[in-house]
Amino acid sequence: MPDAPAWIVLARDVSDSVIVGGxxxxxxxAVLDAETGMVVNVSPGTSIEGVLRRALKSALTTPMPPxxxxxxxxxxxxxxxxxxxRTAAGRLSRLTDAAVIEGANMDDAEEIMDNLVGHLEGRxxxxxxxxxxDYRVLYRELRAYVEAAPWKRWTDSDWFTAHLDLDGDHIxxxxxxxxNAGVQHGFNAVPDAGQLLTASxxxxxxxxxxxxxxxxxxxxxxxxxxGRFADKARRYGWPSTHxxxxxxxxxxxxxxxxLSRTEVRLLALVVRGVLSQDARRLVAADKPSxxxxxxxxxxxxxxxxxxxx
Numbered sequence: 001m002p003d004a005p006a007w008i009v010l011a012r013d014v015s016d017s018v019i020v021g022g023x024x025x026x027x028x029x030a031v032l033d034a035e036t037g038m039v040v041n042v043s044p045g046t047s048i049e050g051v052l053r054r055a056l057k058s059a060l061t062t063p064m065p066p067x068x069x070x071x072x073x074x075x076x077x078x079x080x081x082x083x084x085x086r087t088a089a090g091r092l093s094r095l096t097d098a099a100v101i102e103g104a105n106m107d108d109a110e111e112i113m114d115n116l117v118g119h120l121e122g123r124x125x126x127x128x129x130x131x132x133x134d135y136r137v138l139y140r141e142l143r144a145y146v147e148a149a150p151w152k153r154w155t156d157s158d159w160f161t162a163h164l165d166l167d168g169d170h171i172x173x174x175x176x177x178x179x180n181a182g183v184q185h186g187f188n189a190v191p192d193a194g195q196l197l198t199a200s201x202x203x204x205x206x207x208x209x210x211x212x213x214x215x216x217x218x219x220x221x222x223x224x225x226x227g228r229f230a231d232k233a234r235r236y237g238w239p240s241t242h243x244x245x246x247x248x249x250x251x252x253x254x255x256x257x258x259l260s261r262t263e264v265r266l267l268a269l270v271v272r273g274v275l276s277q278d279a280r281r282l283v284a285a286d287k288p289s290x291x292x293x294x295x296x297x298x299x300x301x302x303x304x305x306x307x308x309x
Contacts, residue, residue, distance in 0.1 A: 004073035006034035007059065008109045009085050011048050016227045018044075018120045028120070029055035030113055034076060037108070039064055042116055052081070052088040060094055071095070076103040107132030107235055117228050118258040123249075126260030133297035134261055138268040139236035141294075142246050145187065145271050146219065150278040151179030158309035159193050160277060162270045166302040171266060173215075175274055175306075185219035185244055189270050209254035215267045216251070219244040265302060269294050273304035281308070 011029040018026045029051035031040040040063045043055035056075075063069055071094050077085045079102050089095040103109075111132055115125050160175040174193035179185035190196055191213045199210040222230060222245055229247040238245060248267070250257045259267065276290045289307040296302070 005070050006074040006076060007040060007072040008032040008034050008103065008106070009052065009056070009075050009077045009081065010106075010109060010113045011052050011055075011081060011084070012113065012117070012228075012231075013048065014117050014120070014227070017117055027051045028113075028117065030116055031055050031059040032109055032112060033067060034074075037112060038067060039112070039116070040067055044120075048081075049084055049088065052084055053091060056085075056088055056095060057092055060092065072098050074098060075100045076106075077101075078103060078106060107135075110232075110235060111135070114228055114232060115258055122256075124252050124255055124257035126258060126263070128261040130259060130261040130264040131297075134264045134268075135232070136236055137294070137296055138248075138264050138271075139233065139238065139246075141268045141271040141275070142217065143238065143242075145275055146242060146244055146246075148275055148278060149179075150177045150275065151185060153278065153281055154309070155180040160274050160309060161307040162189070162273050163305040164266060164269055164273075164302065165304075166265055166269060167262070167300065173266070173270055175270055177274065177278075179219070186246075187217040187219075187271060187274070189215040189267065208251050208256060211251045212254065214251045215259070215263055215270075216249045217267070217271075218247045218249075220247065221245070265296060265300070269302040269304055270306070273306035276304075277306050277308045 009031055014028050015026045023046055025046050027046060027048050028044050030042045033040055041055050041059040043051045043058060045051040045054060075085055075089060075098050082100060082102055086100045089098055089100060108131060115129060119125050154177040156176050156178055162173045162175055164171045173189040175189045177187060188196060190211060195210050199207045221243055225245045225247060230245060233245050248259055250259050250263050272294050276292050280290055289305055291305045293301050293303045
């Protein structure tokens, strides 16, 4: 017989992201196979305790294909779920012998949970999910961006042109820094600057239809940030003292989507490039472009050539 698996168990209150008619509160639990990262079960409900019990029971009886029914030897959970999971498991006879332990370095599992929530929000999901290491690099670059406050020096009429090389592909993006007018802080990278110009004159409900391939960063105060973006920022060390927090969106088929691994890396690379240009803003204009590179955790090297406005 195969060895008993270990399961990762996660649960969140997602009320500010997923609205269910007639419910004031929405919670979501997910059970993941620790070895493969595959989803064993996902269960929604109105309370953390309820969804944990339902997700564990369903994982035992009707796991998602191609996983076979199994009784886990171990349940791995974040610290805040230790007691609720022990309580839920204690009510299921087949889990009485399963050890419930606190997990370490669970960021990759939390990313899977983020994408499940994004799916329920109606955001398209990528085939190549980003790893936690990719997000660590991106959030480091975004933190440098916020701390440099380039919107003090550039307006949304100032376009940067970026030539990027990543994983053997050459990508060109036009980028703007947002926030000079004090209305919406952020950063936009699009395949063609004309897309944003067209989007700005379209109807409010039609904006994304003109932004296919765009990578959008909104920076908003903590109190205005949807929970899953705020939680993600905290996971990657975003300082609570920073007033502005990032939310991330890509656009595909005119619809909002969660970023793919390639898009996370491209966004980190182009933010680094624009910041390099911002740091050179007082250099003589006879060298309008700046080149550089960014190395990712798996030793992949991305290269940029960014021209100032």
